[in-house]
Amino acid sequence: MLNDLSVMLDLYRQALRATGRSLRRGLIGIVALVVFALLFVAATRIAAPLGIAGGFLLGAANALLVGATLRLIEQALSASRTITVQDVTESFGHYFWDVIGVGFVLWLPMMALEMGAQNNPYGQFLSSAVFLLAFLLLNPAPEVIYQVRHDSPLDVFKSSYDFVLEHWIEWFLPFVVLILPIVLSPAGLREFFALSGRVGRGAGLDFFQILILPFTLLGGWMTYIGIQPDVQWLLVLLLTPPVAMAILLFRGHLFALLHGTSRRQRLFARQVNVDR
Known part of the structure; x- marks a missing residue:
């Protein structure tokens, strides 16, 4: 038990150190997230009056x-140099069809679920349960x-499912720690289900969801430690x-450390290092 805990702590230390290095290399990515958010807001306003065509336009923009964003994270994880503005401009177009494909496959059953839930007295509960399941298995x-x-x-769904089954403790433990102030608040479970529903609905591939999670976590922690609401809003926005960039980088490094290994292999590797 103690060995398992030590291996897990070593895993998180490695991921945190690597995240710090990647964050220094990818500072421009923080600015890019702000610019991307402004572009998405503009796309939302353009798409709003266009009906179905606007929905497709917004999906393409997303x-x-x-x-x-995923391309910038990938570069920050693996590059040995500082990410530049040129890297930001060249990131457009990467993984576009991957995101479109995953979103489309999810969109059809989610839409059917929401339509069916409207006339079902337990529809809201069933929808929340499905969204929570999607949040966990496709995280x-x-x-x-x-x-x-x-x-x-x-293939993306299968790899996500297999990864969660193998590494669910190591993968979700940091999230559980981060979300404690929200869960422990008076409306904690309701807020958690709402958050997981927003993220699970798009498998974490909705641009605003990338920002909603850190926004919600920061607000929860600041409320928990007693920061005044007027100050809290400014700090959360800044x-x-x-924080969104740091979370994405940490997830990327943690995934890289976990993928293709097992708990037993990591324990054996640590024992070999200790014996040396």
């Missing part, structure tokens, strides 16, 4: 920005897209982009 889908070879959206 895929473009999410794909570019590593963004990392699968840019770190694992795949040929179709179904800190959301860098």
Whole structure:
């Protein structure tokens, strides 16, 4: 038991150190997230009066920005140099069809579920349960897209599912720690289900969901430690982009450390290092 805990702590230390290095190399990515958010807001306003055509336009804009974000994270994880403005501009177009494919495959059953839930007295509960399940099983889908070879959206779903089954403790423990102030608040479970529903609905591949998670976590922690609401809003707005970038980088490094290994292999590797 103690050995398992030590291995897990070593895993998180490695991921945190690597995240710090990647964050220094990818500072421009924080600025890019702000610019991307402004572009998405503009796309939302343009698409709003266009009906169905606007929905397709917004979906394309979302895929473009999410794909570019994943490309920047991928570069910050692996590059030995500082990410530049040129890297930001060249990131557009990467993983566009991957995001579109995963989103489309999810969109059809989610839409059917929401339509069916409207006339069902237990529809809201069933919808929340399905969204929570999607949030859990498809949580590593963004990392699968840019770190694992795949040929179709179904491959992304399968890789995410297999990864969660193998590494669910190590993968979700940091999230559980971060979300404690929200869960322990008076309306904690309701807020958690709402958050998981927003993220699970798009497998973490909705651009605003990338920002909603750190925004919600920061607000929960600041409320928990007693920061005044008027000050809290300003701090949350300022800190959301860098925290979002740090979370994406940490997830990327943690996924890379876990993928392709087992708990037993990591324990054996640590014992070999100790014996040396």
